Amino acid sequence: MSTNDLRTTTRRMLAFVRPHWRGLIGALLAFIAAAATEPLLPWLLQITLDSGFGAPRASALGPQLPSLNLPKPSEPFPIWMVPVVLIGLFAARGLFSFLGQYLLQWTVGRTVLDIRCALMNALMRADASNFTQMAGGTAVTKLVGDPQQAVHLVSNAGLTLLRDGLPALAMLGYLLYTNWKLTLLTLVTLPVMALVLKQVNKRVRRVGGQAYEAQMALSNAVDDATRAWKLVRSFGAQEHERERFSTRAQNLRRQTLKQVAANSMAQPLSQLIASVGLSLIVALAILQGRQQGGTPGEFLAFVSALLLLMSRARHLAEMMQPWTNGLIIARGAMELLDLPPEDDRGTVTQHSGPGALRLHDIRLQYPGSEAPALNGLSLEIAAGQTVALVGASGAGKSSVVHLLLGFARAQGGRYEIDGLDSTTLSLAALRSQFAVVSQDTLLFDDTVLANVAYAQTPDRARAESALRDAALWDFVQALPQGMDTRIGSNGSTLSGGQRQRLAIARALYRDAPIWIFDEATSALDTESERAVQDALARHQGHKTVILIAHRLSTVRHADRIFVLQAGRVVESGNHAELLAAGGTYAALVSLGEG
Numbered sequence: 001m002s003t004n005d006l007r008t009t010t011r012r013m014l015a016f017v018r019p020h021w022r023g024l025i026g027a028l029l030a031f032i033a034a035a036a037t038e039p040l041l042p043w044l045l046q047i048t049l050d051s052g053f054g055a056p057r058a059s060a061l062g063p064q065l066p067s068l069n070l071p072k073p074s075e076p077f078p079i080w081m082v083p084v085v086l087i088g089l090f091a092a093r094g095l096f097s098f099l100g101q102y103l104l105q106w107t108v109g110r111t112v113l114d115i116r117c118a119l120m121n122a123l124m125r126a127d128a129s130n131f132t133q134m135a136g137g138t139a140v141t142k143l144v145g146d147p148q149q150a151v152h153l154v155s156n157a158g159l160t161l162l163r164d165g166l167p168a169l170a171m172l173g174y175l176l177y178t179n180w181k182l183t184l185l186t187l188v189t190l191p192v193m194a195l196v197l198k199q200v201n202k203r204v205r206r207v208g209g210q211a212y213e214a215q216m217a218l219s220n221a222v223d224d225a226t227r228a229w230k231l232v233r234s235f236g237a238q239e240h241e242r243e244r245f246s247t248r249a250q251n252l253r254r255q256t257l258k259q260v261a262a263n264s265m266a267q268p269l270s271q272l273i274a275s276v277g278l279s280l281i282v283a284l285a286i287l288q289g290r291q292q293g294g295t296p297g298e299f300l301a302f303v304s305a306l307l308l309l310m311s312r313a314r315h316l317a318e319m320m321q322p323w324t325n326g327l328i329i330a331r332g333a334m335e336l337l338d339l340p341p342e343d344d345r346g347t348v349t350q351h352s353g354p355g356a357l358r359l360h361d362i363r364l365q366y367p368g369s370e371a372p373a374l375n376g377l378s379l380e381i382a383a384g385q386t387v388a389l390v391g392a393s394g395a396g397k398s399s400v401v402h403l404l405l406g407f408a409r410a411q412g413g414r415y416e417i418d419g420l421d422s423t424t425l426s427l428a429a430l431r432s433q434f435a436v437v438s439q440d441t442l443l444f445d446d447t448v449l450a451n452v453a454y455a456q457t458p459d460r461a462r463a464e465s466a467l468r469d470a471a472l473w474d475f476v477q478a479l480p481q482g483m484d485t486r487i488g489s490n491g492s493t494l495s496g497g498q499r500q501r502l503a504i505a506r507a508l509y510r511d512a513p514i515w516i517f518d519e520a521t522s523a524l525d526t527e528s529e530r531a532v533q534d535a536l537a538r539h540q541g542h543k544t545v546i547l548i549a550h551r552l553s554t555v556r557h558a559d560r561i562f563v564l565q566a567g568r569v570v571e572s573g574n575h576a577e578l579l580a581a582g583g584t585y586a587a588l589v590s591l592g593e594g
């Protein structure tokens with residue numbers, strides 16, 4: 001992490017804190033008020049001693065403290081005042097401390113919330129390509145753990161800056177006032193100390209970055225092992241996963257140790273430099289005292305003030321490490337803010353058409369891949385038509401879906417929807433035209449109803465109709481809480497076929513003009529598949545339906561079948577026409593039947 005990165009991250013953090021500055025100022029005032037009660041304690045003690053026992057007896061108590069030039073009570077005060085004032089003082093101090101902590105945490109909490117929401121926002125806007133590279137655990141750590149930890153570390157460091165910085169300044173003023181020559185000489189050691197601390201900090205930043213990466217790798221290992229728990233157990237791979245985890249955990253331990261070692265170097269090094277400076281100054285002070293005269297009291301006052309300043313300065317130097325570590329974590333999390341967002345330049349934000357599609361000479365190549373996934377692909381689908389895309393694995397069927405939904409942009413060719421160039425539509429407007437059931441069934445840890453009416457206002461009657469069409473109504477009705485039954489993480493309490501039918505019901509519920517079924521019935525038994533096909537047939541003519549299936553029996557009733565090969569359409573027609581043509585489709589059918 002470079003100094004520039006540190007500065008940028010600090011600016012970014014401050015931008016998140018700024019809206020909550022009132023909380024921060026409130027906390028600061030409360031801390032100052034709490035600190036201000038401290039000198040009152042010795043003063044009260046003095047009053048108690050001087051007046052509580054009657055008239056002051058100078059001979060017994062020795063000389064008055066010269067520095068405490070405070071009002072002296074002349075009359076003995078009533079005894080009941082002792083507990084009242086003492087308790088009142090402690091109560092005020094406690095209250096201000098509590099208020100300071102509370103307001104600080106309020107500010108921290110608000111800031112963390114804002115950062116988390118901004119990160120989630122960035123994640124939701126990020127281009128699809130980001131998700132193919134990002135591990136699930138990474139996003140969780142960056143959104144959940146990192147903001148809290150980063151703001152906590154940085155705010156604690158900031159608090160130290162206030163707690164020690166202000167008294168250090170005051171002490172410096174006092175030293176300059178009493179002996180400016182010697183004090184200025186003391187400051188000579190500062191550049192040396194700054195140089196050493198800079199070197200230490202450089203190392204802290206480097207090993208801190210490595211420790212952060214190691215932590216991310218560990219989170220991802222846990223994410224893999226829990227998400228793929230069935231696979232892990234069926235492969236008997238628990239030991240393998242344990243070892244993968246243990247290797248990464250060891251690495252994190254090593255990196256953390258290096259981090260702690262780097263952090264701990266700051267204190268002894270700064271103390272060593274300080275001791276050189278201190279011995280020099282003390283020697284000079286004695287020399288000055290001998291030559292110019294001066295009382296041992298003056299000498300003692302100067303040296304003790306110097307020691308106090310150094311102790312504060314040491315705390316300030318130590319503050320750099322948590323500050324840097326906090327910023328390293330913050331930068332890691334805020335990387336999400338820099339993810340390239342989706343290319344959403346379309347200006348038409350509302351579209352409601354019949355669902356006609358035209359792709360002409362499309363060329364699509366994924367970033368980083370050698371060959372284009374779609375290479376001169378052309379096809380036309382009239383509104384209300386049911387069409388099928390077939391072809392060998394890797395022919396480009398799913399890439400057509402990616403293109404239609406705007407997850408990937410074509411590098412060449414033209415994609416029209418209802419006669420409009422798709423790039424003129426905003427992504428939200430474009431996607432509102434589709435309901436998709438994808439190859440990998442994705443469900444949410446919520447009720448059946450919430451899954452069917454996903455991200456829309458739930459309408460029970462409409463959900464029931466969608467569940468009936470998806471041949472799942474009988475099953476849902478028999479559940480203990482019907483549509484209000486929770487289905488577990490990714491629908492873990494359902495069978496594969498039930499999960500797929502629920503995903504179908506979700507697509508049917510969405511009132512979009514174009515339905516895409518990408519291998520959507522692969523997990524269904526023949527009876528359920530027939531039921532879904534019957535439901536689709538009932539909508540035929542009202543909806544544009546795109547079916548993608550390896551089992552050709554499921555697409556034979558389509559109005560038109562497009563056969564894809566190496567990213568382009570090589571044949572099209574209905575089942576009978578394509579069989580009669582005796583081309584690729586006929587070969588695929590005979591392969592399937594054979």
Ligand SMILES: Nc1ncnc2c1ncn2[C@@H]1O[C@H](COP(=O)(O)OP(=O)(O)OP(=O)(O)O)[C@@H](O)[C@H]1O
Pocket residue numbers: 132366367369372373391392393394395396397398399400
């Ligand atoms: N995100 C991606 N990044 C890079 N290449 C990709 C990506 N997705 C797909 N591809 C490549 O694009 C080509 C077409 O893939 P696509 O998924 O469209 O095929 P498909 O016909 O749907 O295959 P299947 O029937 O196996 O699902 C393949 O060569 C694949 O490796």
